[in-house]
Amino acid sequence: MxxxxxxxxxxxxGGAALASIDLRPVNSPKKFTQLMASYAKTLPPHQWILNGNWDHQKWGGMLPNKSWIDPVTLNNPVYVIRIDGHQALVNSLALKLAGIDRNTPNPKGGIIVRDEHGEPTGLLKGNALNLILDIIPSPSxxxxxxxxxxxxxxxxxxxxxxxxxxxxxxxxxxxxxxxxxxxxxxxxxxxxxxxxxxxxxxxxxxxxxxxxxxxxxxxxxxxxxxxxxxxxxxxxxxxxxxxxxxxxxxxxxxxxxxxxxxxxxxxxxxxxxxxxxxxxxxxxxxxxxxxxxxxxxxxxxxxxxxxxxxxxxxxxxxxxxxxxxxxxxxxxxxxxxxxxxxxxxxxxxxxxxxxxxxxxxxxxxxxxxxxxxxxxxxxxxxxxxxxxxxxxxxxxxxxxxxxxxxxxxxxxxxxxxxxxxxxxxxxxxxxxxxxxxxxxxxxxxxxxxxxxxxxxxxxxxxxxxxxxxxxx
Missing domain, CATH: 3.20.20.140 (Metal-dependent hydrolases)
Incomplete structure (x- = not known):
């Protein structure tokens, strides 16, 4: 035919995702952290951890936050996207590199998700993703x-x-x-x-x-x-x-x-x-x-x-x-x-x-x-x-x-x-x-x-x- x-x-x-971490199988916060930890150990310091394609519906709908990944990614900035590409989880190192903190306003068409104290949780939505994308080095x-x-x-x-x-x-x-x-x-x-x-x-x-x-x-x-x-x-x-x-x-x-x-x-x-x-x-x-x-x-x-x-x-x-x-x-x-x-x-x-x-x-x-x-x-x-x-x-x-x-x-x-x-x-x-x-x-x-x-x-x-x- x-x-x-x-x-x-x-x-x-898609090609980049094939060459990087795959978070699709993750069905619990614990598994999320474990997989991130294992992958980070394979990388040199300062190399970004990208892609991911996680789906929070697989573990009951709780959205991830930076506390899940900060302890295991101290030397590597993280930008891992939800499967739809419209949300991403980043770690504290990535937030620091992008200059995002409690005083950073939401960009038009985007949301920096914050906790009850106004601190960024590490979750970004919509056009807020560009705040990180703009600082990720281009591949060769x-x-x-x-x-x-x-x-x-x-x-x-x-x-x-x-x-x-x-x-x-x-x-x-x-x-x-x-x-x-x-x-x-x-x-x-x-x-x-x-x-x-x-x-x-x-x-x-x-x-x-x-x-x-x-x-x-x-x-x-x-x-x-x-x-x-x-x-x-x-x-x-x-x-x-x-x-x-x-x-x-x-x-x-x-x-x-x-x-x-x-x-x-x-x-x-x-x-x-x-x-x-x-x-x-x-x-x-x-x-x-x-x-x-x-x-x-x-x-x-x-x-x-x-x-x-x-x-x-x-x-x-x-x-x-x-x-x-x-x-x-x-x-x-x-x-x-x-x-x-x-x-x-x-x-x-x-x-x-x-x-x-x-x-x-x-x-x-x-x-x-x-x-x-x-x-x-x-x-x-x-x-x-x-x-x-x-x-x-x-x-x-x-x-x-x-x-x-x-x-x-x-x-x-x-x-x-x-x-x-x-x-x-x-x-x-x-x-x-x-x-x-x-x-x-x-x-x-x-x-x-x-x-x-x-x-x-x-x-x-x-x-x-x-x-x-x-x-x-």
Whole structure:
């Protein structure tokens, strides 16, 4: 069958995560400390401990704080992120290096979590992460290429022929620079469309004016921006208050007026818009702005909303009518579904991760992973979309079962519609004469096995442009 396209990958963050500490298995505060201690012992003094991808829901929902890690990381600054990338735990050494103390104000769109005495706990949310990111040394070119190769090897082994590569935050070395270097060195085998952070839209516009929009292997010309955060970090932006935090509605990560200006300028420059919006208020804000910018021709623009996790019914209808692409990652549904009702209440659940409703309205649905926030495997994503069986096994018939879709619909979201969303449907998305020979040979046909077996399917061979790039 046709090779998969992943609509939303933090490619280099994923490669870096493969090369560093993995806190995903941690299920208790004690285990968190133990794993950090073991890893710190392997490092020279002053080297940063990064990535991590912890999930506090695995130990009952208690958020970590610096006291868990300070005693075992005295000589190494720490910046370990939650799996959603919207929260991070840092140690006292990192706080000191960044100049963060009780007198440091919260940045716009961010929160420095404090204890009852006003002291930072070590937990940062939203744009407060930039206070630390700005002081972390950049890796060398060789380190970046090693991380790129590790990410690529994993993607190719899972049958992913193309990725939409995004990055969470602007940096000195851009994501596009890294992909261009990999292409120049002859390392790059996977196809990629690379988006630039929306606040750097002028740089993206200047780049396409000077270099065009790339080639069939590496293309660019899009921007990605955040209007809000995540449900797990309580930074998704809602019309109504959080059910487990009365009086709190989440927050826009960027000033809405400024963000609207960025969207306008990027659109005027001919850049493709991919906007992260999870909460219903954030989604409505983005849809309304996209409608305004489209001037009756939104469908031609192929605007995308990344995640589109908690829309209203009216937003689903509007998305379909306008032709805005819902760029979704189905694994989030079976993960967040373990605890989402407590956070937003039962009234907002029926349209959570509304795959079926989007398709029934005639909407454009694409799938991917959000790796390393979630597993990279398309088979995990297909399994999630088809079963909606949460990771805690509490919903064997499916969490919000009416939003389950068929295997064929999930495959289409990973291939045909993804190619359309990236303006590549004339060259890819289906296996037919005149299109690229990007295809995989699988151990089993996902349409011919039980839903429970889908996640165990293996890629036996993977070809891109007719050339073998992976063999099991």
């Amino acid at each position: 046709h090779g998969f396209t992943d609509n939303h990958v933090h490619f280099m963050e 070119e060789n380190e970046l290429m090693k991380q790129f190769a590790m990410a690529q090897d994993l993607a190719l082994s899972l049958g992913i022929s193309k990725v939409h590569a995004v990055t969470a935050y602007p940096s000195e070395t851009t994501m596009l620079d890294i992909f261009k270097l990999a292409e120049k060195r002859g390392i790059m085998k996977i196809r990629a469309f690379v988006s630039t952070p929306i606040e750097s839209w002028e740089m993206a516009a200047a780049n396409i004016e000077k270099h065009g929009r790339g080639n069939d292997l590496l293309s660019y010309g899009g921007v990605k921006g955040f209007i809000d955060g995540s449900l797990g970090a309580r930074t998704a932006w809602f019309h109504d208050e959080y059910s487990d935090e009365p009086g709190y509605y989440g927050l826009p990560l960027n000033d809405p007026e400024q963000f609207a200006t960025w969207m306008t300028k990027a659109n005027e420059a001919g850049l493709e818009l991919s906007i992260h919006a999870l909460g219903d208020k954030g989604i409505d804000f983005v849809l309304n702005k996209m409608e305004e910018l489209g001037k009756g021709e939104v469908r031609k623009k192929r605007f995308r909303i990344e995640h589109f996790q908690h829309p209203t019914r009216m937003a689903i209808k509007k998305l379909a009518e306008l032709g805005v692409v819902a760029s979704m990652q189905p694994y989030h549904a079976i993960d967040d579904g373990q605890w989402a009702e407590e956070r937003i209440g039962p009234e907002r659940l029926p349209t959570a991760y509304a795959f079926k409703s989007i398709l029934e309205q005639g909407g454009l649905l694409t799938f991917g992973s959000d790796w390393p926030v979630a597993p990279l495997s398309p088979f995990e994503g297909i399994y999630a979309a088809v079963t909606r069986s949460t990771l805690d096994n509490a919903n064997p018939q499916g969490w919000i079962a009416e939003q389950k879709i068929s295997v064929e619909q999930a495959l289409t979201a990973y291939t045909v519609t993804n190619s359309y969303a990236l303006n590549a449907e004339q060259k890819r998305g289906t296996l037919e004469k005149g299109k690229f020979a990007d295809f995989v040979i699988l151990s089993h046909d996902p349409r011919a096995v039980s839903a429970s077996q889908i996640r165990n399917i293996q890629v036996l061979k993977h070809y891109i442009n007719g050339e073998l790039v992976y063999e099991h």
